[in-house]
Amino acid sequence: MGITIRDVAAAAGVSTATVSRALRGLPNVDEVTRQRVRDVATHLDYVISPSASRLASGRTGSVAVITPAVSRWFFATVLSGVESVLQDAGVDLLLQSTATATISPARLRGRVDGVLAISVPPEDPQLQRVIDLGLPTSLIGTWCEGAPSVMIDDVQAAVTATRHLIDQGHQRIGLISGSADGAPATPSYARRTGFLETMQTATLEVGPQLEAHGQFTIDGGEQAMEQLLASETPPTAVFAMSDEMAFGAMRALRRHGLAPGQDVALVGIDGHDMSEYLELSTVAQPVVELGRIAATWMLEQLADGPTRPPESILVPTTLIVRGSSARPRL
Amino acid sequence: MGITIRDVAAAAGVSTATVSRALRGLPNVDEVTRQRVRDVATHLDYVISPSASRLASGRTGSVAVITPAVSRWFFATVLSGVESVLQDAGVDLLLQSTATATISPARLRGRVDGVLAISVPPEDPQLQRVIDLGLPTSLIGTWCEGAPSVMIDDVQAAVTATRHLIDQGHQRIGLISGSADGAPATPSYARRTGFLETMQTATLEVGPQLEAHGQFTIDGGEQAMEQLLASETPPTAVFAMSDEMAFGAMRALRRHGLAPGQDVALVGIDGHDMSEYLELSTVAQPVVELGRIAATWMLEQLADGPTRPPESILVPTTLIVRGSSARPRL
DNA sequence: TTGTAAGCGTTATCAC
DNA sequence: GTGATAACGCTTACAA
Numbered sequence: 001m002g003i004t005i006r007d008v009a010a011a012a013g014v015s016t017a018t019v020s021r022a023l024r025g026l027p028n029v030d031e032v033t034r035q036r037v038r039d040v041a042t043h044l045d046y047v048i049s050p051s052a053s054r055l056a057s058g059r060t061g062s063v064a065v066i067t068p069a070v071s072r073w074f075f076a077t078v079l080s081g082v083e084s085v086l087q088d089a090g091v092d093l094l095l096q097s098t099a100t101a102t103i104s105p106a107r108l109r110g111r112v113d114g115v116l117a118i119s120v121p122p123e124d125p126q127l128q129r130v131i132d133l134g135l136p137t138s139l140i141g142t143w144c145e146g147a148p149s150v151m152i153d154d155v156q157a158a159v160t161a162t163r164h165l166i167d168q169g170h171q172r173i174g175l176i177s178g179s180a181d182g183a184p185a186t187p188s189y190a191r192r193t194g195f196l197e198t199m200q201t202a203t204l205e206v207g208p209q210l211e212a213h214g215q216f217t218i219d220g221g222e223q224a225m226e227q228l229l230a231s232e233t234p235p236t237a238v239f240a241m242s243d244e245m246a247f248g249a250m251r252a253l254r255r256h257g258l259a260p261g262q263d264v265a266l267v268g269i270d271g272h273d274m275s276e277y278l279e280l281s282t283v284a285q286p287v288v289e290l291g292r293i294a295a296t297w298m299l300e301q302l303a304d305g306p307t308r309p310p311e312s313i314l315v316p317t318t319l320i321v322r323g324s325s326a327r328p329r330l
Numbered sequence: 331m332g333i334t335i336r337d338v339a340a341a342a343g344v345s346t347a348t349v350s351r352a353l354r355g356l357p358n359v360d361e362v363t364r365q366r367v368r369d370v371a372t373h374l375d376y377v378i379s380p381s382a383s384r385l386a387s388g389r390t391g392s393v394a395v396i397t398p399a400v401s402r403w404f405f406a407t408v409l410s411g412v413e414s415v416l417q418d419a420g421v422d423l424l425l426q427s428t429a430t431a432t433i434s435p436a437r438l439r440g441r442v443d444g445v446l447a448i449s450v451p452p453e454d455p456q457l458q459r460v461i462d463l464g465l466p467t468s469l470i471g472t473w474c475e476g477a478p479s480v481m482i483d484d485v486q487a488a489v490t491a492t493r494h495l496i497d498q499g500h501q502r503i504g505l506i507s508g509s510a511d512g513a514p515a516t517p518s519y520a521r522r523t524g525f526l527e528t529m530q531t532a533t534l535e536v537g538p539q540l541e542a543h544g545q546f547t548i549d550g551g552e553q554a555m556e557q558l559l560a561s562e563t564p565p566t567a568v569f570a571m572s573d574e575m576a577f578g579a580m581r582a583l584r585r586h587g588l589a590p591g592q593d594v595a596l597v598g599i600d601g602h603d604m605s606e607y608l609e610l611s612t613v614a615q616p617v618v619e620l621g622r623i624a625a626t627w628m629l630e631q632l633a634d635g636p637t638r639p640p641e642s643i644l645v646p647t648t649l650i651v652r653g654s655s656a657r658p659r660l
Numbered sequence: 661t662t663g664t665a666a667g668c669g670t671t672a673t674c675a676c
Numbered sequence: 677g678t679g680a681t682a683a684c685g686c687t688t689a690c691a692a
Contacts, residue, residue: 004668004669004670005669005670006669014678014679015678015679015680016669016670016671016679016680017671017672017678017679017680017681018677018678018679020670020671020672021671021677021678024671028677028678029677029678030677030678033677033678047435047436047439047440048440048669048670049385049440049668049669049670050384050440050441051381051384051385051390051440051668051669051670052385052668052669052670052671052684053669053670053671054380054381054384054670054684055379055381055382055385055668055669055670055671055683055684055685055686056669056670056671056672056683056684057670057671057672057684058671058684060381062424065425069410070406070409070410070413071403071406071407071409071410071618073401073403076400076401076406077401079400079401079425080399080400080401080427083400083425083426083427083430084427084429084430087426087427087430087431088430088431090437092424092441093424093425093426094392094422094423094424094425095395095409095413095423095424095425096413096417096423097410097413097414097417099414100413100414100417100418101417101418105377106377107420109377110377110378110379110380110381111380111422218603218607247604247607248607251607273548274577274604277548277577277578277581288401334684334685334686335685335686336685336686344662344663345662345663345664346663346685346686346687347662347663347664347665347687347688348661348662348663350686350687350688351661351662351687351688354687358661358662359661359662360661360662363661363662378685378686379684379685379686381684381685381686382668382684382685382686382687383685383686383687384668384686385668385669385670385684385685385686385687386667386668386685386686386687386688387668387686387687387688388668388687
């Protein structure tokens with residue numbers, strides 16, 4: 001691990017300062033000199049020492065991505081969008097999961113120039129501390145005072161899904177929600193709001209017997225559907241707040257000998273890869289794009305400094321109708 | 331960003347050297363002194379500067395994880411295993427995808443102390459360069475000269491799957507393989523070997539009309555199954571090299587009005603989350619564990635240096651029989 | 661057990 | 677346009 005900027009400087013017959021300037025594409029360097037330095041550097045197989053550069057400049061050239069879980073579809077898909085943008089820009093991506101460890105400012109300070117938080121619950125006290133760190137921070141999929149976020153309009157997405165079921169002629173519509181605790185500013189809360197608004201506008205019945213919690217997991221969705229089916233007059237249609245919960249719901253239906261779309265209509269939110277395969281109707285979010293947008297914003301912040309004030313972005317969704325919400329036989 | 335080791339040293343009435351030693355838990359520090367230093371550091375909210383530490387020590391305290399794609403189930407799941415172990419150890423995880431950019435030693439040198447490569451094809455020339463970097467490197471899911479790997483016994487997994495179908499009474503068995511190019515040392519090659527061996531031992535027919543390539547994707551699996559069904563005498567059972575390809579195959583079957591497990595038996599490899607839901611029989615790998623094992627090995631290397639020579643590990647698989655490979659009706 | 665001080669490889673501020 | 681040179685904040689022999 002030898003060759004330093006001094007070696008390059010010596011070989012090129014210039015000072016280390018010039019090498020630094022030349023290689024970083026800074027102005028005020030003679031193009032001839034610059035090219036010579038480049039050639040020498042290439043020839044010597046010179047690789048800049050990130051540690052030294054970081055120490056001297058105060059910038060790390062890296063961004064932290066925080067997520068509740070690495071392998072869940074939504075998170076992994078957003079992550080892939082983030083990764084592609086950052087890598088193209090030559091920015092390092094530090095991955096941290098809140099499932100594994102409590103996310104502390106100490107593990108961020110001095111290691112990264114910015115933070116991207118995927119679906120970190122706004123009520124998480126850790127999140128506020130991260131924001132207070134003063135680094136450029138953007139949230140993806142959630143909303144929280146103090147940082148811009150990139151997300152869909154959750155209320156609207158739920159309205160779209162619910163309205164679709166109503167348009168199909170359903171009157172008794174169940175809800176499979178995420179979490180039981182109704183913390184505002186969460187997708188769960190907003191989607192519930194959209195659902196309730198739409199139902200009430202249509203003067204359709206709502207209530208605890210028409211709602212069950214699925215924790216945003218497949219298994220949770222399955223149990224939630226079981227619960228809904230166990231009621232005296234089960235719904236003829238169900239809106240699940242996520243595709244994965246809808247998958248679980250489908251499974252529960254099948255076990256009861258009911259066919260999704262035939263006996264009970266089903267709509268989810270996400271646009272999960274498997275939805276197409278399972279014929280699940282869904283309000284699709286541009287998940288990869290969510291990540292790309294947030295990462296692009298981050299690059300701007302790192303380059304220009306906070307030029308424009310933090311501004312949240314709402315990304316549009318798309319209703320995709322498939323077999324699971326076919327009009328019921330009359 | 332203000333407070334340095336000097337501030338702590340001054341406040342604690344010791345030298346910076348002692349602070350450094352005390353905080354890192356090095357021996358030869360009076361416990362009283364150590365505790366005092368700790369208290370002061372905590373009180374001052376001191377956070378060590380990673381850049382400075384790295385520059386001075388030559389160690390980065392981080393590991394790169396390289397993967398073909400971030401959001402594909404297998405990769406994301408392995409990644410979650412890796413992440414949990416590294417984070418517990420306080421080691422930073424740098425994520426890089428080969429899909430986004432060509433993975434160059436320059437983006438690794440000086441940035442990480444080790445490399446974990448998930449499913450990077452052994453024939454990839456980039457991989458060899460990474461190995462030549464001299465950093466502790468481990469492969470997950472593939473095998474390549476020069477670095478230890480953590481993986482299942484692909485031949486054996488294929489044997490298990492194939493034998494299972496034969497045991498169910500099938501005689502005409504198709505293969506949905508990954509890639510068409512038969513580069514040895516790839517899972518695709520090894521699984522094909524296991525399949526062919528088993529078929530030949532059972533004196534069952536094999537041949538091009540009983541094999542199609544699915545590129546390890548759902549869509550690819552679907553097309554592959556279409557191709558198999560199009561032959562004059564389609565197989566009564568199919569072994570797909572991955573669960574995702576099997577999902578695609580199921581879809582193709584459904585479209586043809588055929589029921590998986592009823593009309594055509596199906597077995598995959600992976601133990602994908604959705605397999606259970608889709609009633610797919612599979613030879614399950616301990617995917618998260620793959621990541622955990624590799625990461626644990628990495629931590630050992632970083633701590634002890636290369637104590638024992640690089641040694642590959644084969645992790646056992648488990649055949650899980652579900653509806654997709656029920657014994658055919660007679 | 662603790663302190664001193666020489667690096668570690670860049671960047672950035674001034675002069676020139 | 678280029679060159680000295682002082683940071684940057686920590687680690688680590690080497691002394692004490």
